[in-house]
Amino acid sequence: MKRVIITFMIIIILVVPLQTNAASNYYQPPEKSDEELIMDMFFSLLLPHIKKPVMNYYSQYLSETPLVYPYQIKILNMKRTNQYRGFIFSLEIEITPVVGPHIEVGKDHLTFTITPSNVTLDKFEHIETYELPPNWQHIKRKQQPL
Structure with missing residues (x-):
């Protein structure tokens, strides 16, 4: 009887998906x-x-x-910086630049101030560099020793 109950419990645990309340790390x-x-459309205009x-980095x-x-x-993160219905915004984004057939080269954070007439980059922060596959090593620049 114990074996039947244990087997039944194992089957339920494996078959029934576990619910999670974990939030995505960004809004979709x-x-x-x-x-x-x-x-x-907004991202296309911001590109x-x-x-x-x-390119500079x-x-x-x-x-x-x-x-x-x-x-x-x-x-x-995104927020209005000048009260409700004000049109000055602060926007922090994470990007993943790629080369060739979508080979990721790194991860970067950018912070912009956006107004009705201007987009200004406030901060560019390189977070992580990804290693290129062997057949893409040729695009790496030789670094000069300091």
């Missing part, structure tokens, strides 16, 4: 929603302001400029 709007459309600091280390795709942008 519902798929195919107007909110997702607006977010994608030129992301590409420039990425990675050009020191790579001969090929990495790309950042809108779906590789995560919002870490």
